[in-house]
Amino acid sequence: MQDQIELKQVGHYFETASQRIDLFRDLSQTIVPGGIQAIVGPSGAGKSSLLSIAAGLEAPRTGAVSITIGGRPVDARALRARSGFIFQQFHLMPELDAIGNLALPLRLKGDRHAFDVAARWLEKIGLEKRARHRPDQLSGGEQQRIAIARAFVGNPRFVFADEPTGNLDERTAAAVTDLMVGFARDSGCAMVIVTHSRRLAACADTRLRLTAGRLEALQ
Numbered sequence: 001m002q003d004q005i006e007l008k009q010v011g012h013y014f015e016t017a018s019q020r021i022d023l024f025r026d027l028s029q030t031i032v033p034g035g036i037q038a039i040v041g042p043s044g045a046g047k048s049s050l051l052s053i054a055a056g057l058e059a060p061r062t063g064a065v066s067i068t069i070g071g072r073p074v075d076a077r078a079l080r081a082r083s084g085f086i087f088q089q090f091h092l093m094p095e096l097d098a099i100g101n102l103a104l105p106l107r108l109k110g111d112r113h114a115f116d117v118a119a120r121w122l123e124k125i126g127l128e129k130r131a132r133h134r135p136d137q138l139s140g141g142e143q144q145r146i147a148i149a150r151a152f153v154g155n156p157r158f159v160f161a162d163e164p165t166g167n168l169d170e171r172t173a174a175a176v177t178d179l180m181v182g183f184a185r186d187s188g189c190a191m192v193i194v195t196h197s198r199r200l201a202a203c204a205d206t207r208l209r210l211t212a213g214r215l216e217a218l219q
């Protein structure tokens, strides 16, 4: 397998001063490019935590995550470098304009054509006229379109989205969903989406429900 994330009997909990919050135990799941996987389930079940673990942003308390990229075993840092991220709160850099936000991941990798590539992506998302506007001058839907393009601009093998439509009204959420799903299909990456949106979950190829510490496949 060229690119793959394998969660092996992964478990996670949080410990605060007064209590231990057990999320899940012994979860095993494989993520490979070429499909969209939705993770649904009740609030507090641990979906975001599971996504963070799969994306190499957080280490599980128990079990292991094996990552293969280009047919070779790699660490979480290498996974993050080949991944795109989309969050509910957009997380754009407030001091950079739209094109600067899109160019940033490419500039960090030393791409001399970062701004040309970013300009093409701005056109793809229909925001070329807003290139010089900062996030606080853009609507939520516009900011999320930029965040989505930013996730895909570096040709990622994996894209992780945590409630990407959670802050948007229904119509904007539908437009953002179509854009995101289109980019995922075109790129052939593996996309994992945590969502409460039925419409977004319905666009996925596979659906998993995390509930009471267990991950179950949905039809």
Ligand SMILES: Nc1ncnc2c1ncn2[C@@H]1O[C@H](COP(=O)(O)OP(=O)(O)OP(=O)(O)O)[C@@H](O)[C@H]1O
Residues within 6 Å of the ligand: 014, 015, 016, 021, 023, 041, 042, 043, 044, 045, 046, 047, 048, 049, 050
């Ligand atoms: N850093 C932390 N310290 C302590 N508890 C935490 C921490 N992060 C998350 N939790 C708790 O772990 C549980 C799972 O959180 P998580 O955000 O993973 O759930 P979720 O299924 O994504 O929820 P939602 O659908 O509401 O976003 C929650 O009860 C949350 O309060």
